Amino acid sequence: MSNEKLVDYDDAVKRYDPVIGIEVHVELGTRTKMFDGAEQGFGAPANTQVTPISLGLPGTLPVTNGKAVEYAIRIGLALNCQIAEVCRFARKHYFYPDIPKNFQTSQSDEPIAFDGHLDVELEDGTMFRVEIERAHMEEDAGKNTHVGGADGRIHGADYSLVDYNRSGIPLVEIVTKPILGAGERAPEVARAYVQTLRDIFRALEVSEARMERGNVRADINVSLRPTPDSPLGTRSETKNVNSFRSIEKAVRYEVSRHAAILDAGNKVPQETRHFHEEDGTTSSGRPKSDADDYRYFPEPDLVPVAPSRQWVEDIRAALPELPAARRRRLHDAWGFADAEMRDVVNAGALDLIDATVAAETTPAAARKWWMGELSRVAKQADVALDELAITPAQVGELQSLIDAKRINDKIARQVIDGVLAGEGDPAAVVEARGLEIVSDDGPLLAAIDETLAAQPDIVEKVRGGNLGPIGAIIGAVMKATKGQADAGRVRELIIERIGA
C-alpha cells in the first residue's frame, strides 16, 4: 500500500523522543447553526438544512448563536481554561467550494477559552496531564462528494457535489500545547486524550460526540527530536483521524515514518497528511508552511463576544459531574478493586454498569454480566458493549429473576440469547421459551423415580452411606428436566426418596 520507508516503532522511540499535538474539532449539538437560524442535525437530505445565510448569498449577515457560545464556555471550563472577557471572530480566507463565503468565520488570536489542562487516565491507571492552549469557536464547512475517479478523492473525479447542510454547524476546536514526555506511550496518550474529551463532551451535553458521524474529528501533529532536551522537530499534521484506534495508529505510523526520514539524514517536510483507515497509513496532502496566508482580519459583521463574569460563573456552577470525578465516585461506591475498575472503564462498561445498578442490581452482579457473558458476546460479534441489543434495565431484570430463583445462572445465558434475538424482556423470554426453574416437586419426583429405577446399583451404594455417586443422579435428573430444576432441591428429594 504505502511506499514510505518505516522504522520499527519500538526501535524509533528508543532513538527519538516523540512530541505530539492534537487539534480536536467537536460539532456542537445546538438546534441551529453557528451564525444562522438553519436547523442542523444528522442525516437530512442534501442541501435541505440551509438558509440564504448558510449559502452565503449576497447581502446575508451572520448572527452569533448564543447557545453555541454557552456550550463553548462549558467546554472551556471543563478543560480548566480561562474564559475571555472579550473575544472577536475573524475571517479566515481561502477559496474552496465548501465554504460559501470563501472565508471561514473563526477565532484567530482571540479564543473564547485558553490556558487549560486535562488530566487523562491511561490504561494502567497512570494520570497524564495534557496542557490545553486554547478552545475556540468556528463554523464547519460543507461536505464535498467527488463523483467518478478512482477512490472518491478529488483527483481524477468527474465532478463534485457540495452539501451545505454541514456548512455553518458550530464547532469548537481544542488545541493542545505540544505534548511532551509521553515517550513510547505517545499513541496511547493521544487516544486516551481524545477519548477523555469525547466523554466530557457527552457529560456536558454539548454534542452527541459520535466519532463515526464526524461529530468529533482529530488532527494529529507528530514530530520527533533526538532527546527530550533537543528543540522540537518539524511536524506533520495528519488530518481527520476519526476513531480512537486510528489515532493510535496514526501516531505510530508517523513516528515510524519520521524516524526513517531522520535516520536517512533528511528533513521531515512540514505538510498535512491524509490518514487511511483501511491500512493505518498516511499519505502526503499538501505542503503547509507558516507562510500560508489566510488574510485574517476581525469579522466586521459581528460584535465581539463578551460573556459577563456572572454568566461564566452561572455556567460553571451548573456544570455536570465530569467523567473523571464520576469514576472516582463510582469506584468508591461500588468497592471494585483498582484493576477491576480499570477493566470496566477500558471496556466502556462504566455507564452500563451504573445504569444497571440504578435498576436495583448489586454492583458486583452488574459487573459480572457486563464484563463476563455480555463482553464475550460483544467480542464475538465485534461490536461495542453499548451496541448490544440489551439494555441495563434488562440486565437488571435478568438478575432479579435469578435472585428470585426463577432461573439460574446457566439458564440466564439462554435468556440473554433470547433478549439479543429480539424476543423481548427477560421475563417474556423465560415465559416464551419455558425456561422457568421447575420448583413443583411433582414433576421432579417423577423424574427422580425414573432415574432411580434405571440405576439400582447406585441407589444401593447411597443407601450404604456412600453419598459420592449422588451427583450422578442429580446430573441425570437435571438432564431429564433440561436444566430447569433447582439442583439443591433435587438433592434433597433424592436423599428423601432413597431414605439414606
Added chain:
Amino acid sequence: MTDLTCLSAAALADGLAAGEYTSVDVTQAHLNRIADVEPAIHAFLHVSAEEALAAARETDAKRAAGQKMAPLAGVPIAIKDLVVTKGLPTTAASKILEGWIPPYDATIIERIKAAGLPILGKTNLDEFAMGSSTEHSAFGPTRNPWDLGRIPGGSGGGSAAAVAAFEAPLAIGTDTGGSIRQPGAVTGTVGVKPTYGSISRYGCIAMASSLDQAGPVTRTVLDAALLHELLGGHDPRDSTSLNEPLPPLVAAAKQGASGDLTGVRVGVVKEMHGEGYQPGVEARFNEAVAQMQAAGAEVIEVSCPHFPYAFDAYYLIMPAEVSSNLAKFDGMRFGLRVEPREGPITAERVMSATRGAGFGPEVKRRIILGTYALGAGHFDEYYGAAQRVRTLIQRDFAEAYAQVDVLVSPTAPTTAFRFGEKVDDLMAMYLNDVATIPANLAGVPGISVPAGLSDDAMPVGFQILAPAKADDRLYRVGAALETLLERQWGAPLLTQAPAL
C-alpha cells in the same frame, strides 16, 4: 389634478390619506414619467411596473377596507440595485450577478413592503457601489438631470437621478464613503447617511461592512425623516444594528421647518472646506452658513486635525473589507459562471474565470488592493494603522461635539463633473469623497441638502454631521436650512432644473 410626480412624499401621503387619489394613480404617474425620461436619464436597471401596480392595488384595497395605514403607505419608491429584492433581479450593477433573482428580501425591503410602498424598480450604481459617478456600472452610466453630459454622482447616482428627475418621490441609497450624500449634492436632492447601525444592513450587498449604511434619498428633508423612521430600528438579523429606538426624526424635521436655529451650535470644520474646493461650492457653503447664523445659530470654527488622514485610512479599510466581502462571488452557487476556454474544468479555474470575466476594472482594483493590504506581514502596517487613524478620527469628532451640536461642510468639493473627465484620474475621482468619508469611518450620521447652484449652474450640496445616534439633529438643522434657502429662492432648487 396636479402632476403627481411633482409632489413630495409627505404631500402624496396626505393626498392618499385624504382619498384625493389612489396609490395606483400615483404609481402609474411615476411609471409614465419613467417611460418618458428613462431614455435620457437611465436611472433604472430594472423597472418593476407590474409588481409596483399590484402592490399599489393591494395598498388601495387595504385603505378602502379601513385598515390602519403606515405613514408612507401607497407612495412609490425606487431601490438601489445593491439591495436584495425577492423575485426582482438584483445585480449590484455587475456582470457577475446578471440574471440573479434573489430568494429573499432585505430587512428594509420587508419593511417597505409591509408599509405598503410600491417598488418602482432597481436603480443604477457604480459596480458594487465602488465609484462616484456611475461610470463604473457594468450596464452604462446614469445621466445627471441637470446636465445630461454630467455624472449624477455615485455610487448611488441612479437613486439620486431618479428622485431629481421626478421618476420617484423616494429612493433607497447606501453610503460607504459618501454614496448617498455626494449624489444628493450633485443632483440637488436630499441624501441621508444614518448613524451606523440605525438601519439594518441585512440584504444590502456588502461593500465594506464596517462602513456601509443604507439611507433615504428624497427631495425634501421631511421626506427623508419619514423614510428613515420607516426603515430604521433594531433588526435581530444584523448584529451591528442598534438595539434602541430611533430618536424622533419626523418631529425634528417639522420643528426645523420653522427656520429657527436659535441656540443651535454649528461647527464649521476647518479641514473640510477652502483649498481644493470649487469656488462656487465654497461660496454657496459660506452663504448658507451665514443664513444659519442669521437664523440664530451660533457658528464656531472647529478643527478636526486627523480628518486629512481619513482618505488614506478609508482607502485601506474599504478595499480590505471589499476583498473579503466579494470573495463569495465565485460562480459556484449563484450568478455568473464562466468555464475556462481551455484546460481542465476545476473549481479553482472556474472561480478564476468567473471572477475575471464578471468583475469590472474598478472592482478588481479594489480587490487587489485589499488582498495586498490584508496579506501576511502587511496587516499591522496597513489595516492596523488605518484602524488607529479611525480611532483618532472618532476622537476628533468627540472633541468637536463637545463644543458644537452639528458640524457642517460642503458635501463634495466640486459640482458634477463631465463624463470621462476623471475616469482616468483615479485620485481626482476618489477625492470627491474627501468630505463624506470621515462620517463613515466614525459611524456618525450625515445629511446633504441642496445649497444652491455653483457658477456652472450645477447644484451644490451642504453637509450636516451629527453625533452618533443623534440623527434627529440632522433633520432639525437640515429642515431649517431648507426653509431658509427656499425662502431665498422662492421655490425648491429643483424647480430651476432644465425640463427633460
